[in-house]
Amino acid sequence: MTRYQTIASLVALATTLALQTSPSLAFSQEAQQMCSGDAMRLCSSEIPDIPRITACMVRKKAQVSPGCRAVMDREHAAATAARKREAAAQ
Template identity: 65%
Template sequence: MTSQVLQNCARKAGAAVAFAVAFSALSPTASFAFSAEAQQMCTGDAFRLCSSEIPNIPKITACMVKHRSDLSSGCRVVLDRDLAGQSRKVAAE
């Protein structure tokens, strides 16, 4: 593959991950909106663990949850923090 093709693939995959994070904020289901920090910390994990699911947003989300124990420590910390914050919001409603 040429470097231009690889850059194009990386750009599309990055957009899919960003869209997945944004989509989770709009979804009426039990998904959560993650912070920009979580997006930054977890993009590499999404590529590493869930690239076969891109661009299917529900499958990316499910894959990240399934592979929680395989996430980098930084990603796991920010996701856990964001999930805890969202859980408190849901409980208060």
């Protein structure tokens, strides 16, 4: 794996972690596709520290591209709904 592929993988993982607040959600290829560029642009100084990349993406959500923001909003809503279902089942 090249250095670029390693960095891209770390960014994709951090982006996914930033977007998903529930472990029950599956890895989102759409999130990786729509947000990796934003993560590189906005949070490259945090690489390779995944928790810091994650925090950076959340902190800079207002600066991400419209496509990434839409994915973040959609996945956040799905995570919220999943938490509500889990709480109701208990």
